[in-house]
Amino acid sequence: MTDILKTPAVEGFIRMCEDGWLQGWHERNGGNLTYRMTEEDVETARPAFTAEPREWHEMGVACENLAGEYFITTGSGKYFRNVPLAPAANIGIVEINDAGSAWRIVWGLENGAVPTSEFPTHVMNHSVRKRVTGGANRVIYHCHATNVIALTYVLPLTDRDFTRPLWQSATECPVVFPEGVGVVPWMVPGGVDIAKATSKLMETYQAAVWAQHGLFASGPDFDTTFGLAHTIEKSAEIYVKVLSTGLPVRQTIEDESLRAIARDFGVTLNEAFLD
Template sequence: MNELYQVPAMAGFIRMCDDGWQQGWHERNGGNLTYRMTEEDVAACRPYFDAQPRPWVKMGVQAKNLAGEYFITTGSGKYFRNVILDPAANIGIVEINDEGDSWRIVWGLENGAKPTSEFPSHFMNHSVRKEATNGANRVIYHCHATNVIALTYVLPLNDRDFTRPLWQSATECPVVFPEGVGVCPWMVPGGAAIAMATSEKMKTYQAAVWAQHGLFVSGPDYDTAFGLAHTIEKSAEIYVKVLSTGRPILQTITDDALRAIAHDFGVQLNEAFLD
């Protein structure tokens, strides 16, 4: 096996792609993942970079605080299920220019492949989350989480009304995402408009729901980001199953109970979402 794939940042990326596929969240070429590399990651991977970087490509968005950064990214039109089989054909490493408005491929994405079509959305949200977390946030992940998508047909598409059922469906939820989740209405994927709308949500939240499309989450590392998506989707699954019984909800986690959870676990709940 290529020694590059043993570098922790790369090994973790490949594993997360496979984890998402195993969950059933990445039919065909659905979903995308990006990771903002540390200086140590870049140094470990640099010996495997192309001898000649490929041409610069304008993104249509700009973020000065990401100038000179490197990202591992899934490829446009590529299938998550194939990443573990042939990483170089399905993922790549891109460098951002000094203006923070263009990328160029320095490794992978073979045979003319390009970064995910959602790269502008990822890029702008990396910028926001880097600022919001003092540089701690490094992972942006988009998946087609089945039950989250289902709830976008029956819940009001606003942050409060979407968050409350998730908090109330599984006890760990107010601990994992105490600020709640943001919700974006349906928008055409892959362009600057959805990138900007999502980045507005990500100034406040770790996760955003894309109506009739999926889930968009962030985190400082692969485990945290994947765990956030997994937790939100599991809670959505519970709520969907409750609704599917057709029976009235007789009891749930009360707002005072949510406050008690937050107190005992040392997190600050978004009080605007509580009665």
């Protein structure tokens, strides 16, 4: 039988969970991760699937463009730090039904575990990102990025007011997320409202800030998605440290310099966020 833990998709998923834990973004059972598997991923993993798939569970949302897809997901109430130690107990693979409205476990999530409580939010956003990227985006990642959360207490909760200081705090930021970042005001996590608010932003952005909660990021693969979250958090950390000095900002990356970065790196900045 295939050693599913040695398949590229599962290995990459476990590594990303560990990387997020090591950054300090996943206290207790904080955060969640999902990956929409390729056909090759599924066929490689299929020999390890349970002989009798478990029962179907309605998600409360229906995403027709995800019908028949398979996802690797972290478990509800599970700790990222435990994923490398006991993968099958803390993560699993679920299949989506033909209506795109229910899931069932085909591997992992042992001992009665279920997908993350924010799985419906992930699914809605996977649906959007699959559509707007022509199927390229496959990863959705939610982490409790410390400095991003800190900024939600002091910056106005608008896309523009968050994007500008992030772009100006680290030179690579306009290249990594030239469209900017979206911002969701505080909402109860795991519910339909936050899922809808986030999916609306993900029509435009790769990442959204959840006020007083964390960061929600998407990408085509594990490295790109983790790199996006890492870049946003690093820029937020720089800005928090600048603010903490109490000194006036004497110089920054001005708008014409941001445009120059975009021109030289061949990206298109969101002009609505520039003066």
